[in-house]
Amino acid sequence: MKVFVPADAAARACGADAVAAAVVSAAALRGIAVELVRNGTRGMVWLEPLVEIETPEGRIGFGPMTPADVPALFDAPDSHPKALGLTEEIPFFKRQTRLTFARCGRIDPLSLSEYAAEGGWAGLRAAIAKPPAEVVEEILASGLRGRGGAGFPTGLKWRTVLGAKAAQKYIVCNADEGDSGSFADRMLIEGDPFTLIEGMAIAAHAVGATRGYVYMRSEYPDATRILAAAIASATEAGIIGERLLGTGAPFQLELRVGAGAYVCGEETSMLNSLEGKRGVVRAKPPLPALQGLFGQPTVVNNVLSLAAVPWIMAHGGAAYEAIGVGRSRGTIPLQIAGNVKYGGLFETGFGITLGEIVNEVAGGTASGRPVKAVQVGGPLGAYHPTSDFGLEFCYECFSDQGGLVGHAGMVVHDEGADMAALARFAMEFCAIESCGTCTPCRIGAQRGMETLDRLIAGDASALPLIEDLCETMKLGSLCALGGFTPYPVLSAIRHFPEEFIPVREAAE
Structure with a gap:
């Protein structure tokens, strides 16, 4: 009997470890041989811990499970009160188009054999069989854009690094996922880490890089542990390391853990941190693609951008480009x-x-x-x-x-949300997390909090001040932290003026 219980951080926070222990205990009491797989999550967090049992028809889901619900899995699974039917027929899951996350939740995250059986390394094999320039053109043809921020075309960044002349080039994966409401990087790394490794290896071949780094946020201990094990496993198997898949150029991959600074999600701050320096924003130019890590040409991509690459190389850029608008x-x-x-x-x-x-x-x-x-x-x-x-x-x-x-x-x-308070929080967040490099971010966020306090307290004269300050921050900040902070403030004032008393009074 094969039973799947996620080891994803969200599932563990909901009690998955206790459920897994209950599965082992209940099976032992009944003399049932169980193969317990600690997979990644399927992404349906409201059902965690989601337990699955493999059947000839497919995997049957049960959730959200508690240890007390486990014995019935063995005694009366067909009438279990938390039975969900075939997992992949659950409407939330069935409606998806899973490319990047196709394996997440299906396999043991650290099993090289399961990864390969589910199509793993096909993209890398296809890439190594092509000249680097052709790989870059395939990524360009796919229309893939950065999944971490501004949406810059991935292929253009790769083409720039490929054309740069240097003895050493780098691939850097930005896994410093610090945005509220964001968890896809963590989920992918914890559930299917070899996809990220494969994407980075393809990028290395495409641009001529021989070293790579993953910059992980310190708040992700499970993802750090799993990715470190996956890198060691892939290196030991000869997939990366001295030769890519034993035939290509060398590609050494290292994992580095940050210290929790939000601004290090910005690529140049992250590069400074990787170099052992204070995480502050660099002025551009030069671009990291030309002078990045240690002053050398560097591809900096988000986890999801790199994780999309293996599917593109395995199925073709045109197939990926056919999806979307x-x-x-x-x-x-x-x-x-x-x-x-x-x-x-x-x-x-x-x-x-x-x-x-x-x-x-x-x-x-x-x-x-x-x-x-x-x-x-x-x-x-x-x-x-x-x-x-x-x-x-x-x-x-x-x-x-x-x-x-x-x-x-x-x-x-x-409808119970306080939009004025949420707008102020955005300014406070920027003030706390600013690296202090540029004046609009360092000073603007502090003045922004003070001006919003005046506005919320009823000072109508603060309205044009906050609007002007926001425009200055957008235009003058070196990175997204200061440049985007005005977005929540201006949108809250624009769409919910009734919560900013002076705005209403000015309209009257």
Whole structure:
């Protein structure tokens, strides 16, 4: 009997370890031989711990499980009160287009044989069989854009590094996932780490890099442990290390853990941290693609960008480009959090509307009260009211509305949310996390908090001041922290003026 109990951090926080122990104990009492697999999560967090049993028809899900629910798995599974049927037929899961997360939750994260059996390394083999320039062109043809922030075309970054002349080049994966409502990087690393390793290996071949680094946030101990084990396993198996798959150039991969600074999610701050320096923003130019880590040409990509690469190389850029809308191609792993019935990871093609995500996929609010606002793109993303629910999920659509897709994390708020307080929090967050390099961010965030306090207290003269200050921060900050902080503030004032008393008085 094969039983799956996730070892994902979210599942463990919900009691998965105790459930796993109960499975072993209950099976032993009944003399039943059980193969227990600690897989990654399927992404349906409201069902965690989600236990699955392998059957000839497919895997049957049960959840959310407690240790007390386990004995019935062996005694009467067909009539179990928490039986969900075939896991992949659950509506939330069935509606997805799973490319990047296709293996997550299906396999033992550290099993090289299971990874290979599910199509692993096919993309790397296809890439090594091509000249580097052809690999870069395939990524360009796919339309893949950065999944961590501004959505810069991945292939253009790779082409720049490929064309740079240097004795040493680097691949750096930014796994410093610090945005509120974001958890896809962690989920991918904990559930399918070899996908990230494969993506980085393909990137190394494409641009001529021989060394790579993954910069992990310190708050992810499970992901750190699993990725370290996966790197060691892949190196020992000869997949990376002295020769890529035993035939290509060398590619040494290392894992580094940061110290918890939010600003190190910005690529140049992260590079400084990797070099052992203080994590502060570098002025551009020069671009990291030309002078990055240790002054050498460097590809810096997010986890999800690199993890999308193996599928593209295995199936072709055209197949990936065929999904999506406009200049937003392929799939986007949405991270749905906040006040929702069905929170979790939902991978789908670009083009789904914000209203579909909140009302249909997420099932509306868990509280049952009407939705008031959805913050998309992390703590620096704009607040979108229900009037924006027709907005298609794509880079340009959100940019046109004064927002951003960012890491595709979203936090849903119901009508009880205090928008003025949330807007002020964005400024406070920036003030606390600013590295202090540039004046608009260092000073602007502090003055922004003070000005918002005046506005909220009833000082109408503070309204033009906060608007001017926000525009200065957007234009003058060196990195996204200061440049995007005005988004939640301005969107809250624009869409919810009744919560800012002076705005209402000025309109009257």
